[in-house]
Amino acid sequence: MQPVMTSQATAELDAAYPGDPSLLMERAGLAVAIEAATMGAGYGHRVVVLAGPGNNGGDGYVAARHLRRRGCQVTVHAFGEPRTDPAAAAAADATASGVHVVMGEEVASDHDLVVDALFGGGFRGELPDTVRAWSQHARRVLAVDVPSGLDGTTGQAADGTFRAERTVTFHTTKVGHLLDAGPDHTGALKVADIGLKGGQAAFSLVDDEDIHLPARSRTIHKWSAGAVLVAGGKSDMAGAAYLAARAALTGGAGAVAVAAPPESIDSYRARPELLTAELSGHDRSGARELLGAADRFDVIIVGPGLGAGVEEFVGTILAEAEQTVVLDADGLNALADLSLLEKRGSRTIVTPHAGEFRRLTGAPGDHHRVGELAEQTGATVLLKGYPTFVAGAQLFAITSGGPELATIGTGDVLAGMIAALAARGLPPVKAAYTAAHLHGRAGRVLTETGTVTADRLAEAAGGWMW
Numbered sequence: 001m002q003p004v005m006t007s008q009a010t011a012e013l014d015a016a017y018p019g020d021p022s023l024l025m026e027r028a029g030l031a032v033a034i035e036a037a038t039m040g041a042g043y044g045h046r047v048v049v050l051a052g053p054g055n056n057g058g059d060g061y062v063a064a065r066h067l068r069r070r071g072c073q074v075t076v077h078a079f080g081e082p083r084t085d086p087a088a089a090a091a092a093d094a095t096a097s098g099v100h101v102v103m104g105e106e107v108a109s110d111h112d113l114v115v116d117a118l119f120g121g122g123f124r125g126e127l128p129d130t131v132r133a134w135s136q137h138a139r140r141v142l143a144v145d146v147p148s149g150l151d152g153t154t155g156q157a158a159d160g161t162f163r164a165e166r167t168v169t170f171h172t173t174k175v176g177h178l179l180d181a182g183p184d185h186t187g188a189l190k191v192a193d194i195g196l197k198g199g200q201a202a203f204s205l206v207d208d209e210d211i212h213l214p215a216r217s218r219t220i221h222k223w224s225a226g227a228v229l230v231a232g233g234k235s236d237m238a239g240a241a242y243l244a245a246r247a248a249l250t251g252g253a254g255a256v257a258v259a260a261p262p263e264s265i266d267s268y269r270a271r272p273e274l275l276t277a278e279l280s281g282h283d284r285s286g287a288r289e290l291l292g293a294a295d296r297f298d299v300i301i302v303g304p305g306l307g308a309g310v311e312e313f314v315g316t317i318l319a320e321a322e323q324t325v326v327l328d329a330d331g332l333n334a335l336a337d338l339s340l341l342e343k344r345g346s347r348t349i350v351t352p353h354a355g356e357f358r359r360l361t362g363a364p365g366d367h368h369r370v371g372e373l374a375e376q377t378g379a380t381v382l383l384k385g386y387p388t389f390v391a392g393a394q395l396f397a398i399t400s401g402g403p404e405l406a407t408i409g410t411g412d413v414l415a416g417m418i419a420a421l422a423a424r425g426l427p428p429v430k431a432a433y434t435a436a437h438l439h440g441r442a443g444r445v446l447t448e449t450g451t452v453t454a455d456r457l458a459e460a461a462g463g464w465m466w
Contacts, residue, residue: 029062
């Protein structure tokens with residue numbers, strides 16, 4: 001897992017570094033220069049470095065010195081005199097190596113690359129007019145640590161925040177790179193190791209290396225491979241439950257069934273790959289019929305396509321089901337009392353989007369509140385969005401998905417994938433973040449061959465789950 005820290009936490013770690021702080025600045029500036037070179041900065045290229053008065057500016061002076069030695073035509077536009085000893089030493093070294101240093105107010109249009117080393121993660125408030133003028137005219141921008149104008153902790157962007165093509169940050173990704181406007185201003189992110197160790201992470205970022213899927217033994221059969229039961233929806237929303245069931249099946253569950261009332265059961269019976277069970281309706285009686293059919297199933301999905309007026313049905317399942325329950329969509333809307341989750345504890349996985357989270361808790365969803373809801377209820381909480389957050393005893397962020405997933409039915413597919421992995425034996429939190437990561441990765445791959453639709457996603461995701 002990659003740790004993600006606030007800018008403040010990283011600054012504290014930097015300040016506590018026991019060695020020579022100039023060494024950290026030298027490593028940071030070299031990393032910036034190397035990234036500039038990968039962007040094409042070489043002999044004869046015109047590079048402008050915007051240097052602030054702090055250590056972020058010092059990193060810029062170091063990068064300028066290395067790029068000058070590479071043969072670039074480098075000019076540093078200084079926004080104030082260096083106010084730390086390491087930054088002052090870096091500025092002196094840059095000047096001695098032939099880097100031209102001028103005051104930064106005048107915007108220069110004749111450049112191939114702008115290195116934004118103004119404020120970094122320490123920025124708060126509004127950008128000066130002289131800085132906004134640069135952000136409006138800079139064509140290609142390489143940001144140092146955090147694009148100037150972006151809050152490295154909240155991801156909020158001030159007016160005139162630089163839109164970087166790439167950003168080089170140090171030690172860890174910062175929270176602000178991932179939240180709110182952060183991704184749009186950060187561009188491609190490179191994390192450079194400059195020798196800092198430890199620090200308090202706000203959460204962990206899930207990557208491909210963190211995905212470990214349960215293996216199937218040679219003696220496995222369809223019921224021991226993991227079985228998922230889906231509470232089917234009404235006839236005009238039968239597709240939602242089908243997509244969840246289909247994703248559970250392609251996700252490796254050995255047996256998948258849909259339990260539905262008479263008016264929609266034929267929609268599922270037409271699918272030969274699915275088992276079915278008929279319910280009298282979506283009331284307490286129907287819930288007990290579903291539970292009576294659930295003896296051989298490991299996980300129950302409740303919510304996709306259920307519609308309104310199902311509070312009694314959902315409440316009964318939550319109160320009486322012994323299986324793990326994935327509560328999604330209309331199942332969440334029918335949840336009137338969080339104590340039902342508290343009584344179930346870790347046997348429940350809830351998957352709200354931002355609106356559903358606000359209805360559940362009365363507060364907007366963010367990574368702090370996701371963790372609070374998980375701690376309060378004992379449930380695994382997956383908050384859909386970018387990034388997607390998964391909370392249990394720990395907090396995880398998933399960034400593999402993108403805007404291609406903003407289409408009807410993809411949430412139902414995710415519910416099915418989570419259920420399949422939980423039925424196959426993964427603990428709820430791991431099932432949730434693994435499914436979310438693979439869900440996003442499958443969506444990205446599908447964009448290479450066309451538009452992402454839920455039916456394509458349900459089929460494609462299975463290829464990543466073995």
